[in-house]
Amino acid sequence: MNLTARLRCPVCRAETDEVMPVDACVQVHDCASCGTRLRPKPGDCCVFCSYADTPCPPKQADGRTATADCAKLQLQMTQILAADCPEQDRLKP
Numbered sequence: 001m002n003l004t005a006r007l008r009c010p011v012c013r014a015e016t017d018e019v020m021p022v023d024a025c026v027q028v029h030d031c032a033s034c035g036t037r038l039r040p041k042p043g044d045c046c047v048f049c050s051y052a053d054t055p056c057p058p059k060q061a062d063g064r065t066a067t068a069d070c071a072k073l074q075l076q077m078t079q080i081l082a083a084d085c086p087e088q089d090r091l092k093p
């Protein structure tokens with residue numbers, strides 16, 4: 001499994017090599033070049049699926065269940081971060 005991905009900023013086209021966590025979906029990435037805060041496109045589970053050249057680990061492991069796995073992970077992240085991260089409110093249905 002490939003755990004590094006080349007993430008490309010849609011605003012300034014800067015590319016950075018990022019290491020993807022296997023146990024979480026990355027919802028926010030700040031571009032090191034222009035400072036734009038990247039978020040997943042609608043229907044994508046994380047910024048890597050939207051902007052990188054490599055899909056996130058759950059999708060690599062099993063494309064058919066990746067969405068469900070990511071949703072589960074997002075729920076866990078929401079529960080963990082809800083207390084101190086107002087941004088997580090947007091993930092709630």
Ligand SMILES: [Zn+2]
Pocket residue numbers: 009010011012013014031032033034035036
């Ligand atoms: Zn940028």
